[in-house]
Amino acid sequence: MAAAQPEFSPKMFVVPVLMLSVKFLKIDLSDYVPVLRVLYAVATFATVGVFVALRSMARRKAEPGNVTVTEKLPSGPVTKKLSTADYDVKECDKKLQQAAIGCLVVAFIHYKWGSPMPLLFQSIMQLVNLTDDPLVQIHFLHKKPIGKLARPFKVANPLADLIEGNTSADDQNSSSAKKKN
Template identity: 30%
Template sequence: MAGMQDQLLQMAVIFGTMHIVKRAGLEDPEYAMLIRSTYAVATALMIAFTFYLKSLIQKKNDTTALEYNDPAPGNQGAPRIETTVCRYDLAEIAKLQKSSMFTIAIVAFMHFKFGYIQPLILQTLLPMLNLYKSQLFQIHILGKPAVDSLKRPWTPENPFAALTGGAATNPADVAAIENDSDGAAAASSSAASSPEAPASKNKSKKESRKDK
């Protein structure tokens, strides 16, 4: 449910921003320099904050052992990974920084090649929102315990899982579903066979009447 709420919030930010851009006329070339400057400042703050997070992780230097199989979708049968909490979090920071660099390159290409303003505005807001929702921010900045959805390793979110209802991947959940299915099948089969009992009683009554 939380994943679905995050997706809806992000969609609301996107469509709300697009609506404001059109209503305020921010697509006009006269606002281009202002929007570029705002985007540059927001992006610089975002990158600087990732380095601040990195310094916090290195300072804590949590050497708690962490063993797991790669939770990314499609990695069934992946070799078991042995690391520490510190190295795991540093690797996640590196992924975040690499993703940010890739996004900056795409946005810059779309703006300077095609003159699009909307990506600059969206990427001024969305990275900060996503950073706030990230497990790294929740643990190292807000001080939340690494339990439940914050427990390592972190599974990449599937934006369509909430829409499709999600599939049970936990063996216990699968077993419970199978047991429920077997119970339902047994109940339906017994219900289907139960009319035979009254029929046999009626037959015995008819035979007794004939004997009389």
């Protein structure tokens, strides 16, 4: 069975093009550190503000229906049924947690090694990723939750897909080896 091909997105090229542009144009970003810090702070506060607003919008909005979510735990998969509002609030909480962790990582890299590049890249990527977020598209852009926007949202995790693909291939190989013996 062939694995699903990853979806092409122009935003995949933002960071490499930006990095090559900085190198090609020989821009010294250390001259712009204060501006980059402000830009990063604005982008981070905008991202957090959007998800806090989405969280409150999801609580107030009474969308009908339930969402069945399967969580992978070490003890095994657990299936839960959540209301649409509860699911959206839970997703906003995940995004806020990811923003906090990302902020800590970028701050550590910038403080420890003095590199201004993460400030620039994360400032731009936070805003680009915000426009692609399913919750933003559903609640702010008023798109219908169908297709790619259907709940539960598909999480693009190529590493997990690779691991799961290899695990299933190993399971098939070991089961076919057992059949031969």
